[in-house]
Amino acid sequence: MDLLDKDGDCIHFIIADGKLKEYVNGKLELEHVQWLEYSAATGSISDEKGHFELQELDKVEKTIGLHALASRAGIEWRGDSPPLVQNLLVTDTDGDRLEFVLNDDGKLQELNNGEVDLEQVQTMCFKFADGSVTDDT
Numbered sequence: 001m002d003l004l005d006k007d008g009d010c011i012h013f014i015i016a017d018g019k020l021k022e023y024v025n026g027k028l029e030l031e032h033v034q035w036l037e038y039s040a041a042t043g044s045i046s047d048e049k050g051h052f053e054l055q056e057l058d059k060v061e062k063t064i065g066l067h068a069l070a071s072r073a074g075i076e077w078r079g080d081s082p083p084l085v086q087n088l089l090v091t092d093t094d095g096d097r098l099e100f101v102l103n104d105d106g107k108l109q110e111l112n113n114g115e116v117d118l119e120q121v122q123t124m125c126f127k128f129a130d131g132s133v134t135d136d137t
Contacts, residue, residue, distance in 0.1 A: 001013045001014070001062075001065050001066065001069055003054065003055075003058070003062045004055060005052040005053055005054065005055065006052070006053040006054070006055055007052065007053075009024055009025055009052065010024070010025050010026070011023070011024055011052060012024075012026075013033075013066065013069055015069060015072060015073050018073070019031065019032040019033075019073065020032070020033040020069060020070065020073040020075050021033065022047065022049075029049055030047060030048060030049055033047055033048070033070075033073075033075055034047075034048055034075065034076065035047065035048070035075060035076040035077070035078055036066060036067075036070050036075060036076075036077055036078065037077075037078035037079040038063055038066075038067075038077070038078070038079045038080050038081075038082070039079055039080060040079075040080040040083070041080075043056065043059050045063075045066060046078075046079075060082070060083055060085065063082040063083070064082045064083075064085065066082075067081070067082045085102070086101065086102045087099065087100070087101050087102070088100045096112055096113055097112075097113050097114070098110065098111070098112055098117075099111040099114075100121070107119070107120045107121075108120065108121040108124075109121070110135065110137070112137075117137055118135070118136055118137060121135050121136060122135075122136050123135060123136055124136075
C-alpha cells in the first residue's frame with residue numbers, strides 16, 4: 001500500500017515474510033512494524049520510528065487500508081478505529097467506476113459507471129494475492 005503524506009513523503013507498507021515493512025521514499029524505515037497508532041483528530045499515524053500526517057483527500061481510505069494491513073499482519077492497532085464507510089468508489093482495471101453504497105436499510109448496493117448493477121450484493125470475495133474482487137455480477 002502506498003500513500004503520500006502531508007510532507008510529500010512517499011510511504012510504502014508491504015507484508016513480506018509475515019512482517020509488515022515500512023519504506024519511506026524508497027528506503028527501508030522499519031523492517032518489522034510492531035504497532036500503528038491512529039489519531040482521528042490530527043489524521044496522523046504513529047509507529048516506533050515516528051509519525052506522519054495523512055492527506056485530507058484520501059485520509060479515510062488510507063486509514064482503512066492501513067488498519068486492514070495491520071490486522072492481516074497481526075500488528076497492534078492503537079488509538080482511534082478507522083471511520084465507518086457508507087460509500088466506496090474505485091476504478092477497476094477496465095476503467096469502470098464501481099461504487100459500493102451501504103443504504104439506510106443496511107443493504108450493500110453496487111453501481112457501475114453510475115448505473116445500478118446490483119440492488120443488493122449477496123457475496124463478495126477479495127483475493128489478497130492479486131487484489132481481485134468478485135461478487136454476484
